[in-house]
Amino acid sequence: MLVETAGLTKVFGEVRAVDDLTVKIPDGAIGLVGPNGAGKTTFLRLLLSLLRPTAGTAKVLGRDIEDGLAVRERIGYMPEHDCLIPDMTGVGLVSYMGRVSGLDRDTAMSRSHDVLQFVGVEEERYRKVAEYSTGMKQKVKLAQAMVHDPQLYIFDEPTTGLDPRGRSEMLDLVGTIAKSPGRNVILSSHLLPDVETICKYIVILDGGHQIAAGELSQLLSGATDRLRIDVRGDRDAFARLLKDAGFDADAGPSGLHVSRKPGLEAAVFETAKSLGAEVRYMGKEIRSLEELFLELVARTEKPGA
Amino acid sequence: MSITLPTYSRLEIPLLGRRQRVWAIIATGLRKELRRPAAIVVMALGAAFTTITSIAILFIATIIPSGQAPNLTFFSGPASNFFVLFFVSLMASVIGAGLIADDLQSMAFTLYLSRPITQLDYLLAKAAILAPLVAMVTILPLLLAALVAAFLGFFSWTIALEAMGISIVVGGLLTLFYTAITLFLSSLSRRKGIAGAGVFAVNFGLTIPAEVLTIVIGNRSILYLSPWDNYVAVATAAFGASSTGIDWAVALAILLGVTVLAALVTYVRMKAVEVITG
Numbered sequence: 001m002l003v004e005t006a007g008l009t010k011v012f013g014e015v016r017a018v019d020d021l022t023v024k025i026p027d028g029a030i031g032l033v034g035p036n037g038a039g040k041t042t043f044l045r046l047l048l049s050l051l052r053p054t055a056g057t058a059k060v061l062g063r064d065i066e067d068g069l070a071v072r073e074r075i076g077y078m079p080e081h082d083c084l085i086p087d088m089t090g091v092g093l094v095s096y097m098g099r100v101s102g103l104d105r106d107t108a109m110s111r112s113h114d115v116l117q118f119v120g121v122e123e124e125r126y127r128k129v130a131e132y133s134t135g136m137k138q139k140v141k142l143a144q145a146m147v148h149d150p151q152l153y154i155f156d157e158p159t160t161g162l163d164p165r166g167r168s169e170m171l172d173l174v175g176t177i178a179k180s181p182g183r184n185v186i187l188s189s190h191l192l193p194d195v196e197t198i199c200k201y202i203v204i205l206d207g208g209h210q211i212a213a214g215e216l217s218q219l220l221s222g223a224t225d226r227l228r229i230d231v232r233g234d235r236d237a238f239a240r241l242l243k244d245a246g247f248d249a250d251a252g253p254s255g256l257h258v259s260r261k262p263g264l265e266a267a268v269f270e271t272a273k274s275l276g277a278e279v280r281y282m283g284k285e286i287r288s289l290e291e292l293f294l295e296l297v298a299r300t301e302k303p304g305a
Numbered sequence: 306m307s308i309t310l311p312t313y314s315r316l317e318i319p320l321l322g323r324r325q326r327v328w329a330i331i332a333t334g335l336r337k338e339l340r341r342p343a344a345i346v347v348m349a350l351g352a353a354f355t356t357i358t359s360i361a362i363l364f365i366a367t368i369i370p371s372g373q374a375p376n377l378t379f380f381s382g383p384a385s386n387f388f389v390l391f392f393v394s395l396m397a398s399v400i401g402a403g404l405i406a407d408d409l410q411s412m413a414f415t416l417y418l419s420r421p422i423t424q425l426d427y428l429l430a431k432a433a434i435l436a437p438l439v440a441m442v443t444i445l446p447l448l449l450a451a452l453v454a455a456f457l458g459f460f461s462w463t464i465a466l467e468a469m470g471i472s473i474v475v476g477g478l479l480t481l482f483y484t485a486i487t488l489f490l491s492s493l494s495r496r497k498g499i500a501g502a503g504v505f506a507v508n509f510g511l512t513i514p515a516e517v518l519t520i521v522i523g524n525r526s527i528l529y530l531s532p533w534d535n536y537v538a539v540a541t542a543a544f545g546a547s548s549t550g551i552d553w554a555v556a557l558a559i560l561l562g563v564t565v566l567a568a569l570v571t572y573v574r575m576k577a578v579e580v581i582t583g
Binding site for chain 1: 320321322323325326329330333337407408411412413414415416417418419420421422423
């Protein structure tokens with residue numbers, strides 16, 4: 001198991017930032033998503049052993065987070081915000097961080113050249129970090145997380161501030177790491193398409209609670225006894241007519257969701273004909289991560305809904 | 306984007322221990338300071354000026370007839386050299402003020418603490434960068450003055466060596482005090498200018514008013530407010546010279562107490578610094 005928590009809780013005064021979180025996250029590429037204030041940052045800080053939990057336990061790569069140094073030896077962390085030492089060169093900074101992680105001087109230097117080449121900053125490695133563009137700084141942040149070759153990478157919003165090309169390059173790099181054997185990735189991002197591109201397993205947090213966790217493909221495939229129908233036309237009227245015909249139908253932002261029942265297909269086309277609507281898709285209920293996320297968050301905001 | 310993209314292979318070597326990690330911060334920090342023109346100028350001027358004046362003070366003390374043979378008490382003069390106060394303030398401001406403040410400003414503190422080191426390791430490393438540089442004006446001049454005096458035959462080697470031993474202790478006390486205070490001030494703000502000004506405020510903002518008030522009011526216990534006067538009282542007592550008018554034991558307790566308190570508060574402050582934002 002990559003991460004295993006039991007009743008993990010962190011309370012700041014009145015706020016329960018992480019609340020009784022019990023989760024088992026398998027090895028691989030993991031997406032951590034949730035709205036602002038969901039507890040993602042606190043969860044990451046707990047995993048990095050930079051915060052002591054108020055209650056509960058957690059293990060990262062089989063090691064208790066109480067043993068912070070052993071945990072951090074195995075983690076490469078790429079923070080969201082700018083955090084580089086501006087008056088150091090790219091190669092100097094990465095090798096310095098390698099040494100602070102425990103690499104000897106020669107290994108740190110050779111690794112820093114290696115990882116800077118990997119992220120694509122080999123030409124500019126002797127320039128001072130202060131002179132780097134946002135995209136290059138992001139790459140150096142990635143390089144410093146890689147220099148000691150950890151088992152687990154924690155990426156906090158790695159594509160923040162990047163232009164579309166930079167974003168694509170960064171996702172390629174993160175994807176390459178995620179696919180490498182023996183390496184695991186936790187990607188915390190607001191950009192759900194990024195998470196969908198990289199991750200195979202996701203954990204969705206809200207209000208300090210886990211509201212969903214599982215294989216991305218399973219979570220997105222939804223219930224097998226329901227169909228999704230995309231309609232061009234009056235969806236509400238379409239859903240109402242299907243209900244009148246005895247089918248359990250809801251009109252949602254992503255289309256109509258209808259329970260499978262004999263005669264459904266005929267009823268759908270009958271309704272489309274009567275409304276002059278166009279059926280563009282009818283099939284397995286597959287959602288995007290964004291749709292799933294919005295649905296789950298809406299559900300937690302309206303208990304019982 | 307590199308053409309040779311996924312070429313690196315998984316590293317399978319054991320990581321070195323905490324001591325080496327802390328040493329990496331110290332070595333890099335010292336190297337950085339020794340390449341900075343402002344730091345080089347202050348270090349060179351400070352070490353040269355305090356050493357020359359300390360030797361001169363000792364030399365003058367030995368040639369002025371005082372009716373006593375050269376002994377250990379003569380060394381209280383160089384130890385109380387006012388240039389030490391000036392240059393220790395300057396050095397602490399120019400070198401020490403940015404040690405933590407710069408990391409907070411650039412948020413590089415996040416990088417340090419995401420590594421397998423603790424806040425205590427970080428602080429010890431920063432202290433170990435500053436302390437040897439401060440010692441260049443607090444200990445080195447006293448050692449060199451004693452050495453030169455012994456070479457020139459003003460003092461016996463026994464007295465000179467004893468003076469060197471005491472110089473290391475009292476100079477070490479001053480070094481610890483200014484290291485702790487400077488790091489404390491540096492941890493309070495993201496702007497090193499504020500921390501630098503704070504060092505001068507602690508020194509001259511306390512020393513000069515305390516000495517003026519002592520003259521005006523005539524109560525010498527006000528001198529306990531001044532770190533420099535506390536240090537001079539301890540140094541004078543250590544070299545066996547006549548008292549400066551304040552109790553050296555109380556002065557020592559104040560210096561040690563403030564040093565420990567500053568170090569503790571800095572540690573607590575660093576523990577509380579937000580490591581991950583967003």
